[in-house]
Every structure is written in C-alpha cells, then in structure tokens.
C-alpha cells in the first residue's frame with residue numbers, strides 16, 4: 001500500500017506517456033504496467049484514469065466493444081505539457097540518483 005502510494009507518480013507518468021502515443025484503455029494499461037513490474041488492480045487503475053481525466057490531462061471517448069462500453073483515453077494539450085515537464089524532472093533525477 002505504501003509502495004503503491006510512493007510509485008503513484010511513476011504510474012501516472014507511464015499512463016500519460018502511452019496516452020501520448022495512442023489511445024489507451026484500463027485493462028491494456030494494467031497489462032503494460034505489469035510488464036514494467038507494477039501490480040495495479042482495476043480498483044487502482046480506474047480511479048487513476050478518472051482523476052487524470054478530471055484534472056484535464058486525459059480525455060475520454062466511449063466505444064461499444066462487443067456489447068460492452070469501453071473507455072478510451074488520449075492525452076490532452078495540458079497532459080502533453082505536464083509530460084514534457086516530467087521528462088525534464090526525470091532527466092534531473094537520473095543525473096542525480098542513477099549517474100552519480
């Protein structure tokens with residue numbers, strides 16, 4: 001629980017990054033983050049997607065997939081801006097924490 005809280009920022013950046021490349025949806029991002037070593041359940045993923053949307057970093061589009069409504073998310077200009085700022089901060093962090 002504490003670890004998840006600690007890594008929440010990383011998870012949010014992962015989501016924003018992928019939403020900048022293509023439309024994403026919850027189950028797909030759960031799998032993607034699993035590949036990166038993060039265990040994120042649907043009960044964690046969906047609230048993160050909703051808050052990124054309500055904060056204006058993602059926009060949502062609903063599509064009927066085989067009778068089920070799936071929500072696709074794509075980055076917004078505001079999201080692009082924060083992703084850009086995150087990149088600079090990640091760079092800074094790598095310089096200090098990894099390359100020192």
Ligand SMILES: [Zn+2]
Pocket residue numbers: 014018032033036
């Ligand atoms: Zn990723």
